[in-house]
Amino acid sequence: MKTILDFIEAKEKKEKITMISTYDYWSAMLCEQAGVDCILVGDSVGMVIQGRETTLPVTLDEMIYHGKAVKRGAPDTFIVIDMPFLSYQVSKEKAVENAGKILKETGCQAVKIEGGEEIASIVERMVNVGIPVMGHVGLTPQSVHALGGYKVQGRTEEQQKKIIKDAQILQNAGVFAIVLEAVPSKLAKEITEILEIPTIGIGAGRETDGQVLVFHDMLGFFEKSPKFVKRYLEGGKLIKEALEQFNEEVKKGIYPSDEYSYE
Numbered sequence: 595m596k597t598i599l600d601f602i603e604a605k606e607k608k609e610k611i612t613m614i615s616t617y618d619y620w621s622a623m624l625c626e627q628a629g630v631d632c633i634l635v636g637d638s639v640g641m642v643i644q645g646r647e648t649t650l651p652v653t654l655d656e657m658i659y660h661g662k663a664v665k666r667g668a669p670d671t672f673i674v675i676d677m678p679f680l681s682y683q684v685s686k687e688k689a690v691e692n693a694g695k696i697l698k699e700t701g702c703q704a705v706k707i708e709g710g711e712e713i714a715s716i717v718e719r720m721v722n723v724g725i726p727v728m729g730h731v732g733l734t735p736q737s738v739h740a741l742g743g744y745k746v747q748g749r750t751e752e753q754q755k756k757i758i759k760d761a762q763i764l765q766n767a768g769v770f771a772i773v774l775e776a777v778p779s780k781l782a783k784e785i786t787e788i789l790e791i792p793t794i795g796i797g798a799g800r801e802t803d804g805q806v807l808v809f810h811d812m813l814g815f816f817e818k819s820p821k822f823v824k825r826y827l828e829g830g831k832l833i834k835e836a837l838e839q840f841n842e843e844v845k846k847g848i849y850p851s852d853e854y855s856y857e
């Protein structure tokens with residue numbers, strides 16, 4: 595299994611890092627079989643699996659439930675798990691307690707938290723007690739209401755300066771890698787060059803040290819996807835066709851034929 599040191603080494607060697615966000619046993623198993631470097635149990639589970647508008651309602655217990663399933667599917671892959679909204683922002687003590695609970699109960703290796711300067715002391719405390727932390731700046735979905743929607747961040751010079759500063763502060767606080775979400779490629783490149791730790795981009799262009807996509811997005815399970823998502827499969831269409839075929843065959847008495855029946 596990879597460790598945080600392997601990710602830092604990958605940056606030094608200019609080897610790209612792959613991460614997939616997913617939430618269950620079978621998809622984690624496929625990610626491990628495919629040789630993906632790292633799995634993220636994202637709180638995007640709230641939107642992708644639970645059908646919610648935002649990630650905000652996701653609970654610690656729900657993350658633990660999904661973390662356990664992913665771990666069973668990918669026992670030999672480095673797994674990062676998101677800390678849900680308000681499970682770390684309230685106090686350093688609460689953050690350490692909740693991160694510890696998540697790692698103890700799921701067997702995942704690291705946590706991811708969103709934000710910059712405002713969470714630096716929380717990161718420091720977690721790292722000091724031995725919890726590997728991944729940062730997340732740019733579009734931080736847990737702050738969707740404060741940001742005024744799911745918008746590309748870092749369009750203005752002021753925003754760019756803030757995102758760069760936040761990334762540097764997080765690095766100093768001890769994160770081992772940082773997700774850069776929905777920022778212009780030029781800004782992501784600049785941050786990647788400034789930092790010693792790897793950047794993992796999503797909607798951040800090709801110059802980051804790694805890339806992360808959500809399993810269900812990249813496999814085309816939804817009709818529409820954001821601009822930055824490459825659909826490696828039209829999974830939704832294929833599954834729908836299979837379901838339609840099952841529906842039709844049962845109704846017409848075609849399935850189950852003798853081949854699928856016991857004597």
Ligand code: KIV
Binds near residue numbers: 634775
């Ligand atoms: O929750 C998630 O899946 C994420 C990725 C999109 C980076 O945070």
